[in-house]
Amino acid sequence: MTGAVTIVEVGPRDGLQAHPHPIETAARIKLVSLLRKAGVRRLEVGAFVSPARVPRMADTGAVMEAVGSREEPGDMVLIANERGLDQALEHGARAIAVFTAASDAFAERNIGSTVAASLDRFAPIVSRARSAGVFVRGYISTITDCPYAGPVEPDAVKNVARALDAMGCAEIALGETLGRATPNRIAAVVDAVATAIPLDRIAAHFHDTYGMGLANVREAVRLGVRTVDAAAGGLGGCPFAPGAAGNVATEDVVYMLHGLGFETGIDLDGIRAATRFCRDELGVVPTSRVFAAMAKA
Amino acid sequence: MTGAVTIVEVGPRDGLQAHPHPIETAARIKLVSLLRKAGVRRLEVGAFVSPARVPRMADTGAVMEAVGSREEPGDMVLIANERGLDQALEHGARAIAVFTAASDAFAERNIGSTVAASLDRFAPIVSRARSAGVFVRGYISTITDCPYAGPVEPDAVKNVARALDAMGCAEIALGETLGRATPNRIAAVVDAVATAIPLDRIAAHFHDTYGMGLANVREAVRLGVRTVDAAAGGLGGCPFAPGAAGNVATEDVVYMLHGLGFETGIDLDGIRAATRFCRDELGVVPTSRVFAAMAKA
Numbered sequence: 001m002t003g004a005v006t007i008v009e010v011g012p013r014d015g016l017q018a019h020p021h022p023i024e025t026a027a028r029i030k031l032v033s034l035l036r037k038a039g040v041r042r043l044e045v046g047a048f049v050s051p052a053r054v055p056r057m058a059d060t061g062a063v064m065e066a067v068g069s070r071e072e073p074g075d076m077v078l079i080a081n082e083r084g085l086d087q088a089l090e091h092g093a094r095a096i097a098v099f100t101a102a103s104d105a106f107a108e109r110n111i112g113s114t115v116a117a118s119l120d121r122f123a124p125i126v127s128r129a130r131s132a133g134v135f136v137r138g139y140i141s142t143i144t145d146c147p148y149a150g151p152v153e154p155d156a157v158k159n160v161a162r163a164l165d166a167m168g169c170a171e172i173a174l175g176e177t178l179g180r181a182t183p184n185r186i187a188a189v190v191d192a193v194a195t196a197i198p199l200d201r202i203a204a205h206f207h208d209t210y211g212m213g214l215a216n217v218r219e220a221v222r223l224g225v226r227t228v229d230a231a232a233g234g235l236g237g238c239p240f241a242p243g244a245a246g247n248v249a250t251e252d253v254v255y256m257l258h259g260l261g262f263e264t265g266i267d268l269d270g271i272r273a274a275t276r277f278c279r280d281e282l283g284v285v286p287t288s289r290v291f292a293a294m295a296k297a
Numbered sequence: 298m299t300g301a302v303t304i305v306e307v308g309p310r311d312g313l314q315a316h317p318h319p320i321e322t323a324a325r326i327k328l329v330s331l332l333r334k335a336g337v338r339r340l341e342v343g344a345f346v347s348p349a350r351v352p353r354m355a356d357t358g359a360v361m362e363a364v365g366s367r368e369e370p371g372d373m374v375l376i377a378n379e380r381g382l383d384q385a386l387e388h389g390a391r392a393i394a395v396f397t398a399a400s401d402a403f404a405e406r407n408i409g410s411t412v413a414a415s416l417d418r419f420a421p422i423v424s425r426a427r428s429a430g431v432f433v434r435g436y437i438s439t440i441t442d443c444p445y446a447g448p449v450e451p452d453a454v455k456n457v458a459r460a461l462d463a464m465g466c467a468e469i470a471l472g473e474t475l476g477r478a479t480p481n482r483i484a485a486v487v488d489a490v491a492t493a494i495p496l497d498r499i500a501a502h503f504h505d506t507y508g509m510g511l512a513n514v515r516e517a518v519r520l521g522v523r524t525v526d527a528a529a530g531g532l533g534g535c536p537f538a539p540g541a542a543g544n545v546a547t548e549d550v551v552y553m554l555h556g557l558g559f560e561t562g563i564d565l566d567g568i569r570a571a572t573r574f575c576r577d578e579l580g581v582v583p584t585s586r587v588f589a590a591m592a593k594a
Contacts, residue, residue, distance in 0.1 A: 179590070182556025183515055211549040211586030212556075215512040218480055245590065252508045259479025259509075289508030293476070293542065
């Protein structure tokens, strides 16, 4: 296997959104700049969502301005509704992400509506974003397992992917939210979605709760996925949320992909610097094995 | 993929041999009994090696007697020389393991001779063990990377495997000592060795230093390997040895294999009990992600 894989660094959003302590805006800005310095070209800078529900993302506009997101087509922000899109456009966002799930039970608890209702709600938002020339990613969470409803059928994911595609999402991110799935189940989902969406528009978004993260990334890449989400240090999860764990660590993904012969454009030492910053300044405990191994070596 | 994979639990030997503190014989016995209770049928009980160099394994004979190794064909002990074989036979060992490397530089530092000299030394030992009706495993360490000489060629591993096979080893364990290799490199070694040794006599022995352990197990199994070494909790490595990390965790391997549709005969909760024992009684910090996830869930 050779070629290039694009890493989407989600640490500044998915990694920090549930952080147990307040985060200085300056620290969020610094993290983004360290990630850029490491060669990251696509990153999730923050989110325009309810500051009451997600206080850590409240100053996303200020972060975007400080890190020059207006000029960076790879800077993405998550939005939840029309108001979020307004804010994103106001701050010059070139890429946004909307999010739904493959399980009604999860969607109802996480975003307050069924999957179908969320799709109806997002359609005009995506359309408006597209008209403004904004790149839109559609996240599908719980692609294999729902914490409330159990296993999810690959066809359910495919149907949501098709709907997101039809409304104009340029990219579909497959989120294995619980970090429980083994590679065979990832393969089943990727295969199902790939019948509806070209592989070069599918992103793998895996968490590492049960240690399957890298094996699953490997599986997705083996099947032809070329966009992989990751968070420096394995940032994410919440010490207060039972069972939650972070995204697969950028260091680990990059280490593996380089070993497999892929180019990512990312410098491992640069990511380590970002992780060290999160550890030293934000009190995050890195879960990356590569970070630990290189610290000892 | 379906069928059965045999787990060889190496925690009581590879996991404990470098433990920073003395270990009560009773604790070693208890660990073995917890592992048996979890359904483990093959395990490395200990080693007959220099007690000066590896003091933690000094009472292996007592452990073997206490856990009934005379009656257990799956109980294996590592030996370094004729004297080790004498001790193993004295205690009724039904299975032993000898060890060499694929790199001269590593063999010279680890066992004090070149690979070729170690093979010459082991040949009569293996022959004598076989005559006594003892199963013999041959370990090959540094199958992809040597800490002193860099990358190792797959053909070098194949040649050592062939020599171990020729002297009568019933099984060849491929040890990725540094835990650095990505799955493509594991595939290259397995493919090379499989040209000389049937897959059902090859065991995968991987460490998790750079987080590649599970992806590498998955790769080996995908290629047809059906014997996998693991240590409860990810036991192993040494807090005083820079860069060292433990074996891939039994919980994580079993979780993945069951998810992939393989039978192992091993009960995850039973392994967790063994890991809890190591944590609570031996002060080991488990590195298993499945252990952590299930503790939180």
